[in-house]
Amino acid sequence: MEFFRFKRDIPFMSYARTTTLISLVTFLLSVFFLFTKGLNLGVEFTGGTVIEVHYQQSAEPAKAQAALVNAHITDSSVQNFGTSQDLIIRMPLKEGLSSAQLSETVLSALRADAPAVELRRVEFIGPQVGKELVTDGTIALTLVCLGIMAYLAFRFEWRFAVAAIIANLHDVVIILGFFAFFQWEFSLTVLAAVLSVLGYSVNESVVVFDRIRENFRKYKKLSVAEIINNAITATMSRTIITHGCTELVVLSMLFFGGETLHNFALALTIGIVFGIYSSVLVSSPIVLWLGATREHFIKVEPAPGEGTADASS
Amino acid sequence: MNRYPRWKYITILLILLLGVVYSIPNFFGEVPAVQVSPATSVAQVDQALLTRVESTLKDGSIPYDGVIFDSNGIKVRVRDNDTQLKAKDALQASLGSSYTVALNLLSATPNWLQSVGALPMYLGLDLRGGVHFLMQVDMKAALNKQLDRQTNDIRNKLRDEKIPLAGVSRDGTTLIVKFKDADTRDQGLEALRKTLRDVTVTSLDDGRLQLVQTPVALKAIQDQAIQQNMLTLRNRVNELGVAEPVIQQQGPDRVVVQLPGVQDTAKAKDILGRTASLEIHLVDDEHMDGQTLAAAARGLVPPGDDYYTSNRDGEPMLVKKLSVLTGEDISGASAGYDQSNQPAVHVNMDTRGARIFGQVTRDNVGKRMAIILIEKGHGEVITAPVIREPINGGQVQITGRMSVKDANDISLLLRAGALAAPMEIIEERTIGPSLGAENIDKGVHSVLWGFVAITVFMMIYYRRMGLFSAAALGANLLLLVAMLSMLQATLTLPGIAAIALTVGMAIDANVLINERIREELRAGHSPHAALSAGYSRAFATILDSNVTNFIAGMALFAYGTGPVRGFAVVLCLGILTSMFSAILVSRALVNLSYGRQRKLAGISI
Numbered sequence: 044m045e046f047f048r049f050k051r052d053i054p055f056m057s058y059a060r061t062t063t064l065i066s067l068v069t070f071l072l073s074v075f076f077l078f079t080k081g082l083n084l085g086v087e088f089t090g091g092t093v094i095e096v097h098y099q100q101s102a103e104p105a106k107a108q109a110a111l112v113n114a115h116i117t118d119s120s121v122q123n124f125g126t127s128q129d130l131i132i133r134m135p136l137k138e139g140l141s142s143a144q145l146s147e148t149v150l151s152a153l154r155a156d157a158p159a160v161e162l163r164r165v166e167f168i169g170p171q172v173g174k175e176l177v178t179d180g181t182i183a184l185t186l187v188c189l190g191i192m193a194y195l196a197f198r199f200e201w202r203f204a205v206a207a208i209i210a211n212l213h214d215v216v217i218i219l220g221f222f223a224f225f226q227w228e229f230s231l232t233v234l235a236a237v238l239s240v241l242g243y244s245v246n247e248s249v250v251v252f253d254r255i256r257e258n259f260r261k262y263k264k265l266s267v268a269e270i271i272n273n274a275i276t277a278t279m280s281r282t283i284i285t286h287g288c289t290e291l292v293v294l295s296m297l298f299f300g301g302e303t304l305h306n307f308a309l310a311l312t313i314g315i316v317f318g319i320y321s322s323v324l325v326s327s328p329i330v331l332w333l334g335a336t337r338e339h340f341i342k343v344e345p346a347p348g349e350g351t352a353d354a355s356s
Numbered sequence: 357m358n359r360y361p362r363w364k365y366i367t368i369l370l371i372l373l374l375g376v377v378y379s380i381p382n383f384f385g386e387v388p389a390v391q392v393s394p395a396t397s398v399a400q401v402d403q404a405l406l407t408r409v410e411s412t413l414k415d416g417s418i419p420y421d422g423v424i425f426d427s428n429g430i431k432v433r434v435r436d437n438d439t440q441l442k443a444k445d446a447l448q449a450s451l452g453s454s455y456t457v458a459l460n461l462l463s464a465t466p467n468w469l470q471s472v473g474a475l476p477m478y479l480g481l482d483l484r485g486g487v488h489f490l491m492q493v494d495m496k497a498a499l500n501k502q503l504d505r506q507t508n509d510i511r512n513k514l515r516d517e518k519i520p521l522a523g524v525s526r527d528g529t530t531l532i533v534k535f536k537d538a539d540t541r542d543q544g545l546e547a548l549r550k551t552l553r554d555v556t557v558t559s560l561d562d563g564r565l566q567l568v569q570t571p572v573a574l575k576a577i578q579d580q581a582i583q584q585n586m587l588t589l590r591n592r593v594n595e596l597g598v599a600e601p602v603i604q605q606q607g608p609d610r611v612v613v614q615l616p617g618v619q620d621t622a623k624a625k626d627i628l629g630r631t632a633s634l635e636i637h638l639v640d641d642e643h644m645d646g647q648t649l650a651a652a653a654r655g656l657v658p659p660g661d662d663y664y665t666s667n668r669d670g671e672p673m674l675v676k677k678l679s680v681l682t683g684e685d686i687s688g689a690s691a692g693y694d695q696s697n698q699p700a701v702h703v704n705m706d707t708r709g710a711r712i713f714g715q716v717t718r719d720n721v722g723k724r725m726a727i728i729l730i731e732k733g734h735g736e737v738i739t740a741p742v743i744r745e746p747i748n749g750g751q752v753q754i755t756g757r758m759s760v761k762d763a764n765d766i767s768l769l770l771r772a773g774a775l776a777a778p779m780e781i782i783e784e785r786t787i788g789p790s791l792g793a794e795n796i797d798k799g800v801h802s803v804l805w806g807f808v809a810i811t812v813f814m815m816i817y818y819r820r821m822g823l824f825s826a827a828a829l830g831a832n833l834l835l836l837v838a839m840l841s842m843l844q845a846t847l848t849l850p851g852i853a854a855i856a857l858t859v860g861m862a863i864d865a866n867v868l869i870n871e872r873i874r875e876e877l878r879a880g881h882s883p884h885a886a887l888s889a890g891y892s893r894a895f896a897t898i899l900d901s902n903v904t905n906f907i908a909g910m911a912l913f914a915y916g917t918g919p920v921r922g923f924a925v926v927l928c929l930g931i932l933t934s935m936f937s938a939i940l941v942s943r944a945l946v947n948l949s950y951g952r953q954r955k956l957a958g959i960s961i
Contacts, residue, residue: 044817045874095791146786163791169782172490176917183915190907198900232850235912235920239927242908243861246901250868253897281871285864288813292806292860296853299801301794303482304853311857 047280055275056268059328066325069317070213073220080223085230086166090173092134094149095164098157101127107153114152116145125302129163136170180234187241188212195245199252200340202333207248210326214244214317221313227306236310243289244318248326250278255330259340267336271327282323286315357888358951360944368944371936372831378838381469381476386461387421388440391599392447393429399454401429409447416446424462433462460599461617477841479616480848480922483796485789486616487624491589491779493609498581498777499529499574501682506567507531508678509551512712517547522563529574531567538563578608584684584776586611592627611779617789625784634683634766637662637675638716639724639740644674664728666737673737675726680716684776685709687750691763699763700755710750718746727754729766738766799852806856807833810863818870820949820960825866828942832862835933840926850923858930864901865938868894873961883956891943898939902931 055062086093096102104121107130111119116134124131132149146165153160188208195204218237222229254274262270290312297308392409394401406423409430413420420443421433432447434440440459448457463476481488507524510533514521521544522534533548535541541563548557548565554573558566569577586603589611593601602614618624640661649672652663661674688704705713717725726740739754758766810829814822836855840847873890881889909931912924950956 044819046817097788097790161788161790162786163788165784165786167781167784169492169780171492172783179915179917183911186911186915187908190911191904194903194907231917231920232853232923235850235916235923238908238912239857239905239923242905245904245908246861246864249900249904250897253900277875278871281867284817284871285867288810288863288867289857289860291809291813292802292856295806295809296802296856299798299805300853301798303795303849304798304802307850307853 045280047283049276049279052269052272052276053279055272055324056328056331059324059331062320062324063328066213066321069217069220073217073223076220076223077216080226082219082223082229083226085228085233086133086168087231088173088176088229090136090168090170092136092145092168093164093166094132094134094146094162095124096130096132096150096153097161097163098128098130099159100157102130102157104130106156107132110152110156111149113155114148116149116152119149176231183238184215184241187238191242191245195249195252199256200335202330202335202339203248203252206326206329206333207245207252207322209329210248210321211241211244211318213325214314214321215241217317218310218313222306222310227309230306232303232307233310236307236314240311240314240318244314244322247282247286247318247322250281251275251322251327252330254278255327255335256340259337263337267331271331275323275327279323282319286319290315357884358947360947360951365944365948368940372834372941375831375834375838377469377472378474378842379834381463381465381474382837382841384464384466384476387464388434388437389460389462390432390434390440390443390447391429391458391460392432392451393456393458393594394454401425401427405455406430408450412446412450413443416442418443418446431460431462456594456597458597458599459617473842475841475844477837477847478844479792479796480846480851481614481616481785481792482787482849483792483799483847484616485787485792486614486618487787488615488783488785489613489625489628489781490606490783491585491611491613491628492782493582493585493611493776494778494780495578495581495609499577501777502577502581503529503531504678505682506555510548511678512715513548513551514544517543519544519547529569532560533565533567535563535565541565581776582609582611585779588775589613589628596624596627598624610782625781634686635679635728635730635735636681636713637677637679637726637728638720639726640674640676641724649674662735664726664735664737666740671737673726673740675728675737680725681705681709681712685712689767691760691767694753694755698755699758699760700753701758701763701767703752703754705750705752707750710748713750713752714746714748717743721745738762795849796852799849799856803833803852803856803859807859810859814863814866818961821870821873821946822961824942824945824949825863825870825938827945828866828937829859829863831941832930832934832937833859835937836926836930839929839933843929845925846922848922850920851926854923854926854930858927858934861905862930862934862938865894865898865934866942868897869938869942870961873959877959877961883950883959887946887950887959891939895939898935902935906931 096107102123104123108119108121111117111121111132119132119134121130121132123129134145134149137145145167146162150160150162191211192204192208195207215237218240219229221227222233227233251274254277255271258265258270258274262273265273293308293311293315296304297312300308392405406425409432410423413432418439419435420439421435424431424433432443434443444457444459447455451457463470465475503526507526510524510531511521519540520536522536525532525534533544535544538559538561541559545557545559545565552567554570554576556568556570558568560566582605586605589603590601593603593613593615596615596618598615598618600616602612602616604612606612613628615624640658643658643661648658652658652661652674653672657663658674660677662677664673664675665671666673685705685708686703687706687709690702692700692702694700721743724740724742727738728735729738730736738758741755754766807829811826814826814829816822818825833855836858840851845851869890872894873886876886876889876893877883906928909924909928913921913928916924950959
């Protein structure tokens with residue numbers, strides 16, 4: 044079975060202006076939403092208390108909220124979590140009240156209404172921990188970018204490194220934009236997803252770049268744009284199949300993984316879709332515009348076995 | 357050209373076999389057990405204890421499936437949860453308080469597997485339920501306490517040597533010792549020389565000594581404070597009877613406490629979160645008139661004194677600022693009754709404590725001594741008895757309007773040791789056991805269905821080559837689980853997500869290879885040449901793309917905390933195992949299946 048079989052190279056580079064424009068618009072929209080709406084940061088980052096409780100019958104957030112107000116907890120937010128029997132209660136940091144006391148107070152307030160409430164999870168994060176996580180997250184993101192750039196500059200050329208990082212940071216910003224627009228909770232696991240998308244979607248650029256390099260050596264007469272077109276067309280099938288397979292697993296997490304993995308899977312899905320788009324239609328044009336030429340690779344010693352291949356398409 | 361030498365097949369087979377051996381313990385599940393471990397340093401784990409445990413179980417006619425004896429304690433395997441509870445109660449009653457009896461779960465892995473070190477993965481708290489705390493030690497308070505202690509030592513030493521002292525004052529971490537003139541100062545310096553280690557001493561004019569803590573000393577104080585706190589936490593956890601507690605230092609001033617499987621989280625929090633410490637101060641009866649007390653209540657405390665109230669009736673009291681003794685000098689405590697059958701706490705002191713206590717009580721007969729429980733920077737007087745006679749030998753009985761529960765609580769806190777410095781919970785995660793079990797289910801289902809979907813797709817799309825790819829993916833999963841079990845890594849829900857993601861990303865290598873082979877075939881190469889070229893051409897690309905993933909994984913590991921770190925470990929290991937299985941295992945299968953046919957008509961791809 045074969046889904047993709049191209050007789051001729053698709054002239055991706057002649058659409059480059061349009062595709063990068065689309066990218067730019069999505070990117071700017073994401074930035075806009077990030078600034079106007081902001082991320083709905085999880086308790087890990089903001090500090091505060093989250094309590095998850097399980098009811099025997101279906102639970103009513105409004106009733107639970109009222110019970111909490113009776114117990115003088117006025118600034119909580121109560122929502123259903125996953126199923127109708129589970130509630131999640133979020134509370135901001137409070138001076139002078141320990142998490143132990145808070146969760147006890149909450150639980151006894153809820154038990155006044157429904158005695159069979161079961162405590163499922165308490166998460167309390169102090170203010171200093173949250174701040175550290177934001178710093179550590181930023182450092183991790185920067186390190187990943189620098190590390191990948193250094194590797195690509197070493198394996199290929201600086202133009203490729205710059206192009207790949209621009210394309211992939213654009214993916215990251217778009218994921219964040221989605222999270223800002225829909226106000227999905229941005230938790231620590233989502234951050235992990237974002238960072239792995241960064242590593243994963245650079246993959247995609249690397250595969251295309253590898254082909255471009257190979258083509259430079261193989262086809263002496265083609266223009267740079269034609270070489271890139273051929274590289275993208277040749278790797279197209281692999282791109283779709285691989286990402287399709289990864290997406291199968293991600294969908295499996297989305298359906299079976301429950302509430303905790305839900306946003307993780309969402310972030311990965313957005314990352315995969317935009318990852319394909321950006322590495323094919325954003326990073327390659329940037330390589331072209333940055334002026335990559337055959338000469339950049341002639342200096343490089345051809346790897347053994349690679350010089351013998353003949354034109355294949 | 358598509359042949360492997362025999363040793364290569366054998367090596368690959370052996371590695372896969374090891375993978376099977378080290379990953380199967382995860383499928384045996386767990387059986388309930390009761391764990392007996394020593395609660396005090398004198399309690400022995402020996403043959404006698406084993407006999408005692410066994411006879412206790414026999415006397416109570418409690419059935420058990422096996423007894424495991426090692427240097428840490430004794431574990432008794434039982435059939436079900438009811439028997440487990442019965443066994444625990446019987447053993448605790450028979451062994452008393454010098455042993456901790458805790459409920460535990462043991463792997464049902466057969467012994468021969470355990471003997472080669474094949475154990476199941478360690479489940480994180482989000483999978484098995486339990487409590488996680490991150491506690492921050494208040495280093496400033498630890499420093500203050502140490503400086504108080506030093507001040508005390510200086511006073512005592514000078515008093516012993518009969519050198520008059522004009523006063524000790526404090527400025528930050530610098531102590532200024534005042535003498536009446538330069539001569540006395542020099543005498544004092546001579547006397548103190550031995551006591552003052554790790555301190556830079558400068559003689560100032562007008563008969564003062566300046567003591568500055570060296571950086572080494574400051575670091576030592578911090579280290580000691582955190583060590584002492586960890587010891588105390590460990591003791592308190594022992595009182596709770598938790599099977600496999602984790603108490604670890606994190607950074608210079610933080611402690612992680614994890615109590616897996618704890619059901620009564622409220623009690624755990626209460627006992628651990630108590631930052632209580634005990635201090636004994638002399639009561640300043642000379643200044644205690646109504647006027648001074650009223651002023652002190654408004655915050656105008658006479659210099660050198662502290663203002664406290666009693667925990668019973670709120671009676672106000674002025675005590676000397678310098679403590680006579682602190683919890684560190686206490687070596688043991690138990691709850692009991694005094695002569696008149698009132699609840700009491702019996703306290704034993706160490707040698708240093710006994711000596712100081714003897715001296716102070718000798719010097720202060722007829723005066724009152726306040727025993728103060730300090731909790732979260734707020735102190736309360738438990739009792740303030742009059743010293744009737746000098747108390748030597750370091751055995752003290754604390755009485756005074758306390759309930760039996762108070763006596764028990766106070767003695768537990770004293771026995772478990774005091775915290776060298778107050779601690780604050782800055783992060784807490786409590787996961788109920790049912791949620792943990794659910795998380796495992798969800799995680800396993802995600803991996804399973806993801807894997808099945810990819811396998812089916814690969815077999816339809818690439819036919820026999822797809823089957824090989826799927827087999828390689830299976831090998832990858834097997835090896836990843838085996839590596840995680842071998843390293844005894846802690847598996848968390850994000851970790852399972854990373855396993856799923858690894859499965860999804862590892863297939864990339866095989867897709868690259870298969871696509872390359874198709875391309876070579878289309879270009880008119882012979883099947884054998886296409887196979888060989890496909891593998892060798894795809895290799896560079898696979899390497900490049902895995903390195904970028906690995907970089908991301910390492911950064912996550914270095915800067916991630918808790919669950920994210922587990923995610924990163926799995927991701928990085930998964931990249932390594934996928935390189936092996938995608939390239940070597942699938943190639944071995946290809947070679948076995950196609951390599952022996954000299955004239956290959958076509959490849960099923």
